[in-house]
Amino acid sequence: MTSVFGKVAVLLGGASSEREVSLLSGHGVLGALHEKGVDAHAFDPAQRDLWELKREGFERVFIALHGRFGEDGTVQGALETLQIPYTGSGVMASALAMDKWRTKLVWQAVGIPTPRYRVVDETADWMRVVAELGLPLIVKPAREGSTIGITRVTRVDHDELALAFAAAAHHDPLVLVEEFVVGTELTASIVNGRALPLIRIEAPQGNYDYHAKYFSEETKYHCPAGLSDALEQEIRSTCLRAFDIVGCSGWGRVDLMLRDDGSYSLLEVNTSPGMTSHSLVPMAAKQAGMSYADLCLEILRGAHVG
Ligand SMILES: Nc1ncnc2c1ncn2[C@@H]1O[C@H](COP(=O)(O)OP(=O)(O)O)[C@@H](O)[C@H]1O
Ligand SMILES: [Mg+2]
Incomplete structure (x- = not known):
């Protein structure tokens, strides 16, 4: 199997509390890249030393890790040192986005709304x-x-x-x-400089628990979100700006709350969000006319160092 990307490692699993989801994301990405003819291989940093990437001749890395060690700049730093291009945000933005407090400080400094x-x-x-x-x-x-x-x-x-x-x-x-912001929960997916259609998340009353929210049959996702065109565009561009000001690059997802009066507050930016076939970024991509496999390829295309 050959492709312009050379030998690609999909980093999955890892040592964070989100290991389970990362395995699902990573295997989804791996399957999609194979479908597109990419020479992709699974690589679990919890089981193997990252330095082996260099020794085994990997030319590009798709990071499908979530949470600490994969989303917080540490793995990104190691890949910078190895000089292997990787997907998503760099060291500084990954570390900053991992810290909700400091992210809010940056957003406040440029007038991006975030809850008090x-x-x-x-x-x-x-x-x-x-x-x-x-x-x-x-x-x-x-x-x-x-x-x-x-x-x-x-x-x-x-x-x-x-x-x-x-x-x-x-x-x-x-x-x-x-x-606590009373209203509608939205998420904006960002891929290579573009904000994809917003998704509206309708969780069962008062349900903020992760497993309940993401694995419950009761949670509903709406894409398109059903907002007016003007509000949809305004929120998408604010989210893109919020992503840029934190220094993020490649792809990611911004979570926010919309109040009934049309005002909204940004909660956080995820620099390595879920990538299972049922995850939110793939859902938004689909609405934008991009298949799951095309999305994986598009993200891989954005891989960089420095
Ligand atoms: N200030 C807030 N007002 C209302 N709901 C919130 C607020 N902060 C968090 N939530 C709820 O909790 C969920 C998780 O919060 P978030 O800040 O996105 O952290 P994380 O996703 O990293 O755990 C949100 O998706 C939302 O449902
Ligand atoms: Mg969140």
Whole structure:
């Protein structure tokens, strides 16, 4: 098998808490690349040393890892050192996007809307936080993914707040409390400089748990999202700007909440989002007329170093 890309490694699995999904993403990508005639091979960094990529003559890497070690700049740094082109954002943007607090600081600096928040520690004056941000509140670790460690707090109850803090702090000492944005959940997929059609996510009432959200039959996805053309375009261009200002490149996904009054707030940017055939970026690509296999090839085409 030959192609312009040479020998390609699909990085999958890895050591993060999102290993399971990464295996699904990676095997999906692998199958699609084979279908397109690419000489692609699975490579699990949890089982093998990354330096073997060089020794085995890999010329390009498709990163299908999620979460820490794969999405946070570390693997990207290793690939930079090896001088092997890889998909997605570089070292700095991957690391920055992994940190929801610092991402918000950058967005705030250029006027990109994001929910009001406080950084808290175990000495937090909860009554004051509630007075400032209102209820409900979302408590989340700054550097996790897949809704891990996130709690929605609905009452002024010191114990409930302390418990929510402990759940987040278990994953990351850096904990954020955000105002809860009531409205519609949207996500914007970005591929090679273009924002694809928005997806509207309709989760069962009050369901923010990852497994429930992504594996439940009850969760519905709407693409097109059903917004007016003007609002759809405005949100897409804000998300593209938000992606660029964090320094992201290649492909990724921006999560946001839209209020009933048409205002919206960006939650985070994912630099290595899910790539199973049922994932959100493939869904948006399909709406834009791009098949799953074409999307994988398009992402691979964007691989770079430096
Ligand atoms: N401030 C908020 N207001 C309303 N819902 C939120 C807020 N923050 C998070 N959520 C909900 O929790 C989910 C996960 O939050 P997010 O910040 O995207 O973290 P991650 O996806 O990395 O776990 C969102 O998709 C949304 O459903
Ligand atoms: Mg998210």
